[in-house]
Amino acid sequence: MNKIEQIDFLIKELINEEEKYKGISIPKDYEGKRKLLRSLMNIREPYEASDEFIKVQDEFLINESKEKGTVELKDLATLNEMFPDKNNKHGDEITLWQGDIISLKVDAIVNAANNQMLGCFVPCHACIDNAIHSAAGIQLRLECNEIMNKQGVLEPTGSAKVTGAYNLPCKHVIHTVGPIISGKLTDEDCRKLESCYKSCLEVAVENNIKSIAFCCISTGEFHFPKEKAAEMAIKTICDFLDDNNEKIERVVINVFKEEDFQIYKNLFG
Numbered sequence: 001m002n003k004i005e006q007i008d009f010l011i012k013e014l015i016n017e018e019e020k021y022k023g024i025s026i027p028k029d030y031e032g033k034r035k036l037l038r039s040l041m042n043i044r045e046p047y048e049a050s051d052e053f054i055k056v057q058d059e060f061l062i063n064e065s066k067e068k069g070t071v072e073l074k075d076l077a078t079l080n081e082m083f084p085d086k087n088n089k090h091g092d093e094i095t096l097w098q099g100d101i102i103s104l105k106v107d108a109i110v111n112a113a114n115n116q117m118l119g120c121f122v123p124c125h126a127c128i129d130n131a132i133h134s135a136a137g138i139q140l141r142l143e144c145n146e147i148m149n150k151q152g153v154l155e156p157t158g159s160a161k162v163t164g165a166y167n168l169p170c171k172h173v174i175h176t177v178g179p180i181i182s183g184k185l186t187d188e189d190c191r192k193l194e195s196c197y198k199s200c201l202e203v204a205v206e207n208n209i210k211s212i213a214f215c216c217i218s219t220g221e222f223h224f225p226k227e228k229a230a231e232m233a234i235k236t237i238c239d240f241l242d243d244n245n246e247k248i249e250r251v252v253i254n255v256f257k258e259e260d261f262q263i264y265k266n267l268f269g
Contacts, residue, residue: 006060007033013053014040038134039123046118046145049138057137061167065135070105070169071097073211073250083269090241095252096268097213098261101128102135106211106252108162108172110200112218115154115177117144117161128215132173136166140173158195160203172209174200178218185225193218193229197236205247213252216260230263 001009008026011033015021021040027033049057080091088094101109111132114120119133119141133140143163148155155161160176176199179192196217204212214233218224237251255261 001056001059003060003063004030004033006056007037009056010053010060011037011040013050014044017044035124041134041138042119042123042125042130043121044138044141046138046141048142054137054139058167061135061137065103065167065169068100068103071099071103072105073252076250076252078250079268086269088268089238090245090251093241093245093248093250094237095250096255096261096264097252098255098258100131100256101213101215101254102131102168104213104252104254105169106213106250107170107209108174108204108207108211109165109168109170109213109254110215110217111173111175112215112220112222113155113175113177115157117148117155117175117177119144127221132168136168136173139164139166144175158192158199160196160199162203162207162209170213172207174203174209174212176200176217178222179224181218181223181225185228189224190228190232193224193232194236197233198240201237201240201244201248201251205244210248211250211252212248213254215254216256219260226260227263230260230267234264234267 011026015024027036076095076097078092079088079094082096112128120127120130140163147161155177157177157179160174162172162174165171165173176196178196179189181189219226219229241248253264255264
């Protein structure tokens with residue numbers, strides 16, 4: 001199948017899974033088809049799919065990832081290379097990088113999840129949880145569902161779980177639930193955010209993960225103040241590397257927005 005045939009097959013399979021979707025009109029243009037496919041994947045409950053569906057989906061997502069391009073860890077500058085005149089702590093082990101985290105070919109990327117841990121169900125939502133699950137494929141939600149069924153309770157804020165990455169270029173996804181800020185920032189909020197970073201690093205060491213890329217946890221949908229979050233992220237990562245620098249070889253601080261890049265650049269540079 002070419003990619004048009006693949007996307008048509010996947011859309012029809014997903015529509016046929018649910019009686020309520022039978023009347024959905026399939027767009028004729030590729031962009032419209034791709035948006036519909038992502039939407040159907042986003043709202044799909046975690047139940048098994050046919051082997052043929054998985055095979056076609058995997059081929060489609062892997063080829064799409066290749067077309068967009070992946071970013072190798074060796075091509076990312078360390079802090080010492082970015083800011084040679086500064087004496088940044090652990091400057092050879094930490095990288096600041098602006099870009100799309102789902103393109104990174106590292107051992108693990110961090111997903112800012114919600115406490116249900118099943119990914120974002122809002123069609124084409126712009127959050128990182130949606131982007132990661134959409135690019136990984138439906139298997140990621142299935143594995144998360146298995147973990148949550150065994151756990152039996154919502155995922156606690158500040159903890160972390162590791163899963164496979166499926167069709168992402170990385171090897172693993174580490175999921176963590178950050179604090180939600182609805183009023184004045186409290187010491188407990190800060191403690192929980194610190195725990196997110198520390199728990200992810202601990203899970204990385206436990207699973208022999210040598211390179212990990214962090215997103216900006218809680219600063220988007222969860223409204224944690226960006227500058228304070230950046231300060232805490234740097235301190236927690238550096239404190240952990242003080243005791244574990246041989247176990248973690250590279251920590252990538254990934255930012256997507258220019259505003260976040262400038263915050264970290266000011267702190268490092």
